Amino acid sequence: MYKSVSLSILFHSIMIILTALSLPFMTKKPIMAPPVIAVDLIQISEKTQLPFAPKAKEIIEKIKEEKEKRVVTKQAPPKITPKEKPKTVPLPKELKIEKKEEDKKKQNPEEVKELSRQSSEFEKKELFDPNKIAALIDKSKEEIAEVQKKQTLELTQNQDSRVMLDKGLTLSQEDAIKAQIYKCWNIPLGLPYDQNLLVRIRLKLNQDGTIVSSEILDHARMNRPGQGFYKVLAESALRAVKLCNPLRMPTTGYDRWKDLQLNFDAKEMLRG
Amino acid sequence: MKKIIFITVSLFFFLIQQSFAVVKIDITRGNLEPLPIAVSNFYLDNPAQFSPELKKLKLDEKISDVIKNNLTRSGLFNIIDPKSYIQSPKIAHLKPRFEDWALIKSQVMVSGKLLIDSKKRLRVEFRLWDVVAAKEIEGLALFATPESWRRIAHIISDKIYERLTGESGYFDTRIIYVAETGSKEQRVKRLAIMDQDGSNNKYLTLGNELVLTPRFNPTAQIITYMSYFKNLPRVYMLNIETGIQEVVGDFPGMTFAPRFSPDGSKIIMSFAKDGNSDIYSMDIKSRIVEQLTSHPSIDTSPSYSADGKFITFNSDRSGAQQIYVMKSDGSQVKRISFGEGLYGTPVWSPRGDLIAFTKIFKGKFYIGVMRSDGSGERLLTENFYQEAPSWSPNGRVLIFYRETAGGKGGAGASSALWSIDLTGYNEKKINTPTDASDPAWSGLLSK
Secondary structure, three states: OHHHHHHHHHHHHHHHHHHHHHOHHHOOOOOOOOOOOOOOOOOOOOOOOOOOOHHHHHHHHHHHHHHHHHOOOOOOOOOOOHHHHHHHOOOOHHHHHHHHHHHHHHOOHHHHHHHHHHOOOOHHHHOOOHHHHHHHHOOOHHHHHHHHHHHHHHHHHHHHHHHOOOOOOOHHHHHHHHHHHHHHOEOOOOOOOOOOOEEEEEEEEOOOOOEEEEEEOOHHHHHOOOOHHHHHHHHHHHHHHHHOOOOOOOOOOHHHHOEEEEEEEOHHHHHO | OHHHHHHHHHHHHHHHHHHOOOEEEEEOOOEOOOEEEEEOOOEEOOHHHOOHHHHHHOHHHHHHHHHHHHHHHHOOEEEOOHHHOOOOHHHHHHOOOHHHHHHOOOOEEEEEEEEEOOOOOEEEEEEEEEOOOOEEEEEEEEEEOHHHHHHHHHHHHHHHHHHHHOOOOOOOOEEEEEEEEOOOOOOEEEEEEEEOOOOOOEEOOOOOOOEEEEEEOOOOOEEEEEEOHHHOOEEEEEEOOOOOEEEOOOOOOEEEEEEEOOOOOEEEEEEEEOOEEEEEEEEOOOOOEEEOOOOOOEEEEEEEOOOOOEEEEEEOOOOOOEEEEEEOOOOOOEEOOOOOOEEEEEEEOOOOOEEEEEEEEOOEEEEEEEEOOOOOOEEEEEEOEEEEEEEOOOOOEEEEEEEOOOOHHHOOOOEEEEEEEOOOOOOEEEOOOOEEEEEEEOOOOOO
């Protein structure tokens, strides 16, 4: 017992000495350390969730309806039967014929497989949809948003299980909230910009984005002498929050954003 | 047992993590648009108290109009059209329905009423409402003789401005300037004083002699200026209330470009002799004169810093006219302007951080500001001819004068007063009955 312990101590101390000797500060040569670069880790959702214009929503709904009309069943993908393909894939007729001919000529099993995959209901979304040609030509933002929404909507269930693990909002979700508040906040222009101009407001939100309560965290500072400007600033921030009520929040992950802290800082804007 | 410890420890860490899980979002941008404000008309609380003459004056309307005009001119407020107001002035003043005011997109609302008290004084009550937060944020009652209704309106405007921007206002102030009439060859120049919005215009001198560069002292009751009385150009002092006028100092030559120190105890000016001018200060009480610069060049346009510890002036000691800063005892002279062109008429901001100046570059005149160390030069406006900026007491607005080119030999040329924000926006002409030049802004009358 003692032998093994003492051996262990011996080997451990040898290891410690060896490690110590190999440490950088033991070598006399100064090492040019590379400059430290701070990196902020941000979370990025798989698909950017942009806020949607009301018009885009209408388009999304229209396309959804059209899609529903086209889809016969929502069950498992139809079995590999190349002959049934023309019924479900809305490709122009000429194209279909050509492809059929090719298939007959080549008789390549791989090629057949690919064609059969086209008929799968899941893959169809990725395919070129002739109904959306007009939408594609008109490259307005709404349409882009709409395409992304379609994809994100279908991903939500998967996301949810993943999202529970990480905290905070994704960068794009955060930006969407910022963009809303920016519009609502009228910055008082006479503030002394060489002072601390940070107002922290804690919000409690409902699932639909309505504000349950808003509270200024440094409330005591409002009535301190010589800090009259702070009261003006804090009130403007509170007004911004109220004007923005209800906030448009992400549809998922309520647990992550039910408590929000907004740090209003007017310094950058006022110093110009 | 171990299991329990493990569970509590892990639960503890879990809870700690939970408590730090509040999402923090930095809001560093906002809207710099004018704040939408509704000014509900003031009303007579008990019309029977008002004599028919007073009723004729329509003070209720006029006071609201002056407030609206002040707030609009500041460029920081957007007055919502009174036609869209749903509530009557009386109810708005007692118990406003905030939903109605929010409906017309106002964020704040002003209401008020007029009374005549037992001493026959006019009593004006006003309230400032935060429409979004649905609460009153300011309320005041002011008394004065009915004739001073204009000042009451200005003081109310200042209170609103201060409460909503976080800095003191500048509406209860006056402007002194040189009123000019007559042809270019036979120009008559008189000293004139008016409210900052151009009303209550009065002439202080008759125009027998040429007057230039009038400046207020901090109490705004005494002015100093340069006059060619008996063709001797000298600095004078005039008490506006008593009308007493006197020569400043006993100099054997021409004195010009006077200005008060921030505490009003000294006058600083230039004294020219044999083609050389230097800067002198004089203590008003003891009449002790002190020479601050002694350089064989032209040193002029001195202006004290807000704390009185430094002086800025312009000098051509480097070959061209540039701006310099020195200590108030004349030591440690340092050049601060290094841009192309000529720099003149430096004026230190009442806030202390900036110096306003006139710049001449390639035949154009600019009004600009720079920090007191010469950095951060920013030109606010460019024109054919403009100069002599003067700060509003809160250091946010500059007033200056601008001349138009006119025809041959300057015929038909005119000069007028203009104001501009520190931001370079909100350029506005100030209406005067005659041509005007050399404006100077007073401090707040009600400190």
